[in-house]
Amino acid sequence: DIGTGTGVLAIAIAKKTGLKVLATDIDPIAVTTTVENARDNDVAELIEGVVAEGLDSDVITAKAPYDLILANILAGPLMGLAPGMSRIAQPGASIILSGILETQAQAVIAAYAENGMPLLQRLQRKEWTTLILHKL
Incomplete structure (x- = not known):
């Protein structure tokens, strides 16, 4: 966490x-x-x-490696953590990211996809987004 x-x-x-x-x-x-x-x-x-x-x-x-990583922090720091999360997540791991504004979600999705963690599911509640990703 x-x-x-x-x-x-x-x-x-x-x-x-x-x-x-x-x-x-x-x-x-x-x-x-x-x-x-x-x-x-x-x-x-x-x-x-x-x-x-x-x-x-x-x-x-x-x-490390981890099979589940959770982070409920702002989009900017989350994007900066993407390369490191890729290194500590084991293949098949789930990465759940929250605390992301809807307007920033696509940038976070792209940062994680570029690091081998594509989007599995996107959950929305008002202006807040939770992303569920999968480590390849």
């Missing part, structure tokens, strides 16, 4: 699947909040919080 914020997506995945989740954020307070929220939701043993700017972390690299 890149840009985990409060950890809501990481917690949901951990509760639903029982699998370990790496939750990262550029903000140390967000990572602390995520760890606390994971404890409060009885999934502390499944969620590892890491402070990282984008994908720049030895922990992220060491645990």
Whole structure:
């Protein structure tokens, strides 16, 4: 979960699947909040919080490749992360990107397609878009 914020997506995945989740954020307070929220939701043993700017972390690299990557951040940073996400995603991985304005979605789709992660599904809610991509 890149840009985990409060950890809501990481917690949901951990509760639903029982699998370990790496939750990262550029903000140390967000990572602390995520760890606390994971404890409060009885999934502390499944969620590892890491402070990282984008994908720049030895922990992220060491645990790669990933079969699922989530990111709920702005379009600009998402586009910048496309090459790195391609490197850490295993073939067949699902990449779910949200927090994207409808007007910016096509640029994000293009950035990820250029890096071997074509669009599978596009979900729209008012002006917000969620993209589900597939790593070739």
